[in-house]
Amino acid sequence: MTELRYRLPQRRELVSEVPGPRSRALDVRRRAAVAAGVGSSVPVYAADADGAVVIDVDGNSFLDLGAGIAVTSVGASNSAVAQAVSEQVAHFAHTCFMVTPYEGYVRVAEELAALTPGEHEKRSVLFNSGAEAVENAVKVARLATGRAAVVAFDHAYHGRTNLTMALTAKSMPYKAHFGPFAPEIYRMPMSYPFRDEPGLTGERAARRVVSRIDKQIGADSVAAIVLEPIQGEGGFIVPAPGFLPALAQWARTNGVVFVADEVQTGFARTGRWFASEHEDVVPDIVTMAKGIAGGLPLAAITGRADLLDAVHPGGLGGTYGGNPVACAAALAAIDFMRAHDLPARARRIEAIALPRLRALAAECDAVGDVRGRGAMLAMEFVEPGGAEPDPELTRAVAAKALEQGVILLTCGTYGNVIRLLPPLVIGDDLLGDALDVLEAVVRAVA
Structure with a gap:
């Protein structure tokens, strides 16, 4: 993939607590206006996004490993x-x-x-x-x-x-x-x-x-x-x-x-x-x-x-x-x-991320399985020593990662899977930073 230019700096940066005061204020307005049946995965409100970065209304810059649930593959505000x-x-x-x-x-x-x-x-x-x-x-x-x-x-x-x-x-x-x-x-x-x-x-x-x-x-x-x-x-x-x-x-x-x-x-x-x-x-x-x-x-x-x-x-x-x-x-x-040959870029993301996830699984017996293809990868969390699903641990990993500036999504019939769906344009350095956070959070929580 050729080098891309972005409107927004492609970096993780937190300038307030998560969620910040403006996100919390918006959440109060939301509860008064939006039906309770509409859920959101994270409690921060977006103000801008570009490439693999989402900036919230408080100015925090998050690395996006969800891509709007596999939607913004070409980046969150692709110029073309x-x-x-x-x-x-x-x-x-x-x-x-x-x-x-x-x-x-x-x-x-x-x-x-x-x-x-x-x-x-x-x-x-x-x-x-x-x-x-x-x-x-x-x-x-x-x-x-x-x-x-x-x-x-x-x-x-x-x-x-x-x-x-x-x-x-x-x-x-x-x-x-x-x-x-x-x-x-x-x-x-x-x-x-x-x-x-x-x-x-x-x-x-x-x-x-x-x-x-x-x-x-x-x-x-x-x-x-x-x-x-x-x-x-x-x-x-x-x-x-x-x-x-x-x-x-x-x-x-x-x-x-x-x-x-x-x-x-x-x-x-x-x-x-x-x-x-x-x-x-x-x-x-x-x-x-x-x-x-x-x-x-x-x-x-x-x-x-x-x-x-x-x-x-x-x-x-x-x-x-x-x-x-x-x-x-x-x-x-x-x-x-x-x-930009994004199929090849997805394979590159797999080549970077999958070995690190598998090494983490070998180190941590709460990770029961690592699987996926391309930029559609997942870790399934279980009770240590078995295959019993552990949705509580999964939610904790996603929440702690958000506190560190990384957006992760959960999924699975049992609610015990962390899925990685980064924009396909994510750079190697940015992906590496997100994986560093994920590894540290899993080690700390599990």
Whole structure:
């Protein structure tokens, strides 16, 4: 990656307590105006951000290892994205593609056809959020196959709409008391190497899934398998090698649509453009969002032309889907990722961070597992000497790191995973500083 210039100094610097007085004052206003159901991971309020740094309203400069949950991969205020947005909004901010279409939408669809796995003919539809993308992928699969059943997996997260809550595995905070949920969703066991029985290969884990599908549903009733190539909210679970290819092959043989949910894993995050590529899996439909547009709300599904073209005109879309400003941002972000080879940068982040995390795990028996690919890495915390999840320790590590100026996110079905999702443009020195803090905090807390 070539040397980049930033508006803001790329450094960690604390000038007040955390949270500071202005963040605390804003939090009082928030509680009086914002619904309590909207949570935030950290108690500081952002005033500015650039590259891999977030500056709060009190002037503290934090190193950002969350990237807005894998969104700001090209940096928090990428100048190329900002310029593209400014130019587009000066012409028109909205016409609705379903009323007066525009070239930006078409260009994004062309880029997605080129970037997503496979050389087959493809079509795309643009939306606003990852949940919308997943929901529409299921709609397409059901219409195209004439079947109703959808297979999802333990530890999955696919969104907060009614259908995507049904696909999501975790109750709190995503599903509790929001039911009833959409029907014909069937949950299958995920390949989770750290918690699976010893010796369970990816192929055997896939056969376990297929056996249950045959017994509980029947292959000829299944419209789609929806699966994250690396599970995100569920704990950055990387399935055992062979799991994804075996399920994709079974789906192909049985006329089932294989949907790869790449909302979090897509756009260079794991060291390839899409995580499915690590095992040469070619999904029938790919769902995308998060890193696609440099921070603006945009999502997409890209898939086999015969599947997406099976839907009648007007059956897919939305008022804001493929908004022209978001499309301009996406085109600039994709150009930047390509020009600066951000897949290679993600691999560089892995090469720096993963050995240090593994060394920390060898030193500290509260770290049960270290896993991930590219700039999507995680540590799973457990009770020492076993595999019992330790969510309290996990929360303490994240809180102590914030006090030292590093933003970390937690995740996992059991709430016991620290995930590292830095912007892909983070410099080696800045990444090293963040890892220094993380190591010191884990040693102190654990």
